[in-house]
Amino acid sequence: MLARLSDVTKRYLRSEGLRSVTLDFPAGEVVGVLGLNGSGKSTMLKILAGLLVPSEGTATVFGGAPRRNRARVVYLGETDALWAWMTPADAERFMVGLYGDFDVVRFNDLLDSLEVPRRKTKAMSKGERGRLRLAMALARNARLYLLDEPLAGIDLLSREKILTSIVKEWHTDETILLSTHEVAEAEALFDRVVFLRDGHLALDACAEELRSGGRSVVDVFREVLS
Amino acid sequence: MTFWRQFNTLMWVEARRSWVWAVALVGSLLFWAWGMNQVDLVDSAEQLGVRAIILVVACGIGAIVLCLMVGRIRSETRHGQYQVLLLTPPSGYVHVAARFLFAGITAIIYYVIVGGLAWWAIAQAHLQLDAGSVAQLVIACPLYGVAVGMIPVLAWTILLMVFISSYRIAGPGWIPGTVMILATPFLGRWIVEGIWRVSYRLPGWRLFEGLRTAIDTAAWEAEVEGFQGVFALPQEPLWIMLALSALMLAVAGRIWQEVEG
Numbered sequence: 001m002l003a004r005l006s007d008v009t010k011r012y013l014r015s016e017g018l019r020s021v022t023l024d025f026p027a028g029e030v031v032g033v034l035g036l037n038g039s040g041k042s043t044m045l046k047i048l049a050g051l052l053v054p055s056e057g058t059a060t061v062f063g064g065a066p067r068r069n070r071a072r073v074v075y076l077g078e079t080d081a082l083w084a085w086m087t088p089a090d091a092e093r094f095m096v097g098l099y100g101d102f103d104v105v106r107f108n109d110l111l112d113s114l115e116v117p118r119r120k121t122k123a124m125s126k127g128e129r130g131r132l133r134l135a136m137a138l139a140r141n142a143r144l145y146l147l148d149e150p151l152a153g154i155d156l157l158s159r160e161k162i163l164t165s166i167v168k169e170w171h172t173d174e175t176i177l178l179s180t181h182e183v184a185e186a187e188a189l190f191d192r193v194v195f196l197r198d199g200h201l202a203l204d205a206c207a208e209e210l211r212s213g214g215r216s217v218v219d220v221f222r223e224v225l226s
Numbered sequence: 227m228t229f230w231r232q233f234n235t236l237m238w239v240e241a242r243r244s245w246v247w248a249v250a251l252v253g254s255l256l257f258w259a260w261g262m263n264q265v266d267l268v269d270s271a272e273q274l275g276v277r278a279i280i281l282v283v284a285c286g287i288g289a290i291v292l293c294l295m296v297g298r299i300r301s302e303t304r305h306g307q308y309q310v311l312l313l314t315p316p317s318g319y320v321h322v323a324a325r326f327l328f329a330g331i332t333a334i335i336y337y338v339i340v341g342g343l344a345w346w347a348i349a350q351a352h353l354q355l356d357a358g359s360v361a362q363l364v365i366a367c368p369l370y371g372v373a374v375g376m377i378p379v380l381a382w383t384i385l386l387m388v389f390i391s392s393y394r395i396a397g398p399g400w401i402p403g404t405v406m407i408l409a410t411p412f413l414g415r416w417i418v419e420g421i422w423r424v425s426y427r428l429p430g431w432r433l434f435e436g437l438r439t440a441i442d443t444a445a446w447e448a449e450v451e452g453f454q455g456v457f458a459l460p461q462e463p464l465w466i467m468l469a470l471s472a473l474m475l476a477v478a479g480r481i482w483q484e485v486e487g
Contacts, residue, residue, distance in 0.1 A: 012395065051312060051487040052395065067483070071315035081306025085242055097235025098314045100228065 001063075002027050002144050002175050003048050008057035010043050010199075017043030019199040020057070027143065028172050030189050032207070032217065033179040035196035036225055041179040042078060044196065045146045048177070049075035061144065071099065076137040078149040080129055084122035091136050099140055107139035110169070114161050127158035134162055138169045145176040152181065159185060187217035195224045232316040236324035239311075247295040248332040251288060255339050258284040262347060270444065274351040281344055288336050289376060296329045296380055299387040303394060309487040318482025322475050326384060333376045337368035352444040356436040366433065370459055378467045381474040382410070388478045388485065395486040417470070421463045430458030 003025040010017040018040045025031065025048075033041045046052040047059045050066035050073070061069045082091070088111055095102040111118075114131040121129050134150055147166070151159045163186060170176060180186050187193075187207070195203040203224050210220055241248075262280050267273040302308040311321060341364040348355060348363070355363065390403040434457055 013398065046487070049313065051309060053484075053486060070313055075313055077306065077309055079306030079309060081310050083239075083243060083307055090242070094235065094239065097231055097238070098316065100315075 001025070003061045003066075004059070005044070005047070005054075006058045006060075008044075008047060008054045008059055010040075010047060010052060011055040016199050017052075018047070018054075018196075021196075021199075021201045022057075023194065023201065023204065025144075025175050025177065027175055029191040030166075030170060030176045030178065032183070032186060032190035032193040033177055033196070034183060034193055034217075034221055034225075035179075035202070038198075039196040039225075040199040041196055042148050043199075045075065045148045045177060045179060046077075048144075049073055049146050051075070051077075072101075072142055072144070074137050074140050074142045074145045076133060076145075076147045076150055078152060080126065080133075082121045082129060082133060084120065086121050088116055088118050088132060088135075091132060095136055095139065101141040103139050103141055106169075107135055110135035110139055110165060113168075114165055127154045130154045131158060131162060134165065138165060143174050145174065147176060147178045149179055149181070151186070163189065183221050184216075184218050190217060193217055193220070195221070197225055229316075229320070232314075233320055233324060236316060236321060237328060240324050240328035243307075244295050244328060244332075247291065248328075251291050251295075251332065252336055252339065254287075254291075255284065255336070255343065259343055259346075262343065270351040274347055274353075277347040277350075278344070281340055281347070284340055284343075285337070285371075288333075288340070289379060292329055292333055292336075292376065292380060293383045295332070296325055297383045297387045299391050303391055303487075308391065312482075312485060312487040317479065318485075319476070319479035321482055322384060322388070322479040326380060326475055329380050330372070330377060333372050333380070334369065337372050337376070338364060341365065341368040353437070353440040354443065355434075355440055359434045359436050359440075362433045366431075370464060374463045374467045377471045378474070381471040381478070385474045385478040385481075388481050392481050392485045417466075421466055424462050424466075425460035426458070426462075428461045430460050433457040433459060 001024055005021050005023045008021050009019050021040070021044065033044065035041050043052060047054055048061055048066055050061070050068075050070045053067075059066055062072055066073070086094070092104060092107055095107070096104060110116075111132070114135055116132045116135060117124060117128055121132065124132065130150065130153075134147075137145065137147065150162055150166075154162070159182060166176065166178070167189060178186060178189065190207040193203070193205055193207050193210070194201065195205075203220070205220070207217055210217060258280055262277045265273055265276045265280070267276065299308060302311075314321075345355070345360055345363050386403065386406050389406060390400075393402050
């Protein structure tokens with residue numbers, strides 16, 4: 001088991017991000033983490049990344065505390081968080097210096113395939129910055145990838161490039177947790193879908209079983225979350 | 227090997243994110259030098275006094291800018307770069323050490339140049355210092371001042387910002403910040419009084435032993451009375467402040483390990 005949430009609740013000052021959620025994430029699946037705004041998707045991914053600590057329950061990644069295993073987990077946050085001075089070459093230096101599993105050749109291939117311009121991020125569009133951040137994330141040889149809304153606010157062509165890259169770079173021993181609102185575009189990727197509503201786990205289902213039952217993930221999304 | 231690679235990378239990140247501040251700070255000394263050069267009084271002692279006041283102002287403003295430079299965790303938190311740093315494998319101690327070291331090196335460069343300006347002002351006042359006194363003025367005094375004054379202030383600023391950000395997710399980040407800022411003057415007074423009590427129990431470091439002779443030789447119009455020509459810097463403040471700084475940085479590094487992002 002790569003990651004596990006056991007009865008996890010996360011409370012903020014005036015709200016709850018996650019409520020008694022229990023989930024296991026074995027190796028080798030692409031999991032769609034779906035829900036409306038404020039449903040707890042980002043909270044769940046941040047807990048697995050070690051950025052948040054559960055208020056109750058336990059989260060484990062690779063059998064230990066997520067924070068202690070952060071070198072082995074890839075987390076792509078929803079925030080457009082790169083420094084304005086950073087170029088793709090700077091990003092490469094940053095990642096090579098800090099992450100032992102960063103693959104420079106793969107990174108440059110991703111930059112080419114995602115058509116990331118070689119200039120400072122402050123001179124890039126939001127889509128270009130999003131593609132650079134994805135290239136930084138996918139160029140690592142990790143086994144657990146937590147991608148929080150990598151498609152948000154990005155144009156259609158960039159979204160297609162990002163989804164193509166995720167499919168291309170995925171290996172069978174890796175698990176990807178992908179949260180997105182672009183359910184229709186991403187649903188072909190998913191082996192499994194986890195629906196969250198108001199911090200609760202609303203549904204945890206195999207995507208293939210849903211499809212064989214004649215329903216798309218989008219249909220189920222509407223049914224479960226409406 | 228991995229540690230040094232990560233540390234070097236974090237130092238490089240610090241340099242990239244703060245080089246404008248550092249260059250502007252050191253460059254601002256050109257302004258202060260210009261200001262000192264504009265002071266044109268007949269009496270050399272008075273002229274030296276005014277120039278010394280300008281240098282004291284430069285020291286104070288330099289300290290404020292350095293604190294702002296290391297204390298930008300709040301803006302990084304809002305824009306997400308802090309989250310990127312929290313996610314990286316190096317421990318909080320390494321992150322804090324890199325941030326502190328870059329600011330410390332900048333402070334040393336800044337205050338050594340201030341020491342150089344002090345030497346220039348003294349030379350303009352027709353005081354001829356011996357080589358030992360010049361080295362003490364330009365190197366030893368700035369290093370002592372940075373160690374006793376600037377390093378603890380930088381360590382305190384880093385601790386303050388990390389402490390505030392540790393409460394950010396829960397909401398009341400301003401409460402620990404306010405408490406720590408309000409506590410700062412009391413803590414400062416308590417530390418200064420404590421250090422004052424124990425100072426000079428160890429032998430002091432004697433400085434500027436040729437200064438009295440230089441003053442007499444310069445034959446200023448205004449008489450410098452009561453000055454015997456020897457300063458003695460106490461050792462105790464240096465060791466106490468360095469130890470306190472190390473403690474504050476260690477606590478900041480430990481808190482960094484637990485900060486939510």
